[in-house]
Amino acid sequence: QKEVEQNSGPLSVPEGAIASLNCTYSDRVSQSFFWYRQYSGKSPELIMSIYSNGDKEDGRFTAQLNKASQYVSLLIRDSQPSDSATYLCAVNRQGGSEKLVFGKGTKLTVNP
């Protein structure tokens, strides 16, 4: 099992819909979880970080974390064409040899 897994997509949603992006991780001691957005040809930019079980909302974005199920998700409400990008889930393995372990990303397309 890969350490951080994401559906590769592509995920296509109409403008105004809710986009749901999912991520599972294998290391139970993981403490910190991040969602990055990466536009084609650009570097990743941080959208959300979440450290505790439950939901965390920031504008149109909501991150959800369930440590028991080793699952983290990102919901994008009222999706816009400008949200079209690849979304990377990253998990911090404090104490391991790698600082941040990334999933391979889910490509999201929001259709006008």
Next chain:
Amino acid sequence: KAGVTQTPRYLIKTRGQQVTLSCSPISGHRSVSWYQQTPGQGLQFLFEYFSETQRNKGNFPGRFSGRQFSNSRSEMNVSTLELGDSALYLCASSLAGGEETQYFGPGTRLLVL
């Protein structure tokens, strides 16, 4: 506050050559991490430096090395380049590492011919 900067932005090299990439972290950030991004493998961790010391290392051959200077600027070096080293090399900085958020630079796109 200025973001993470990386130079050069683009680089073309031939097999067998070596290359040095530079990264200047956000002012006040002392931790610098390097990642390699390829379409097939995604983002993979290379190494992390904090206070001029390598604190973590990923699973890459010894041809990949790095260092950090007293002003927190970091360089990474790849010797004896191979075609498979063609990738986007990303640098990320954080205040002190640990569980803190990392902020990425624009990356250096390396093409090995």
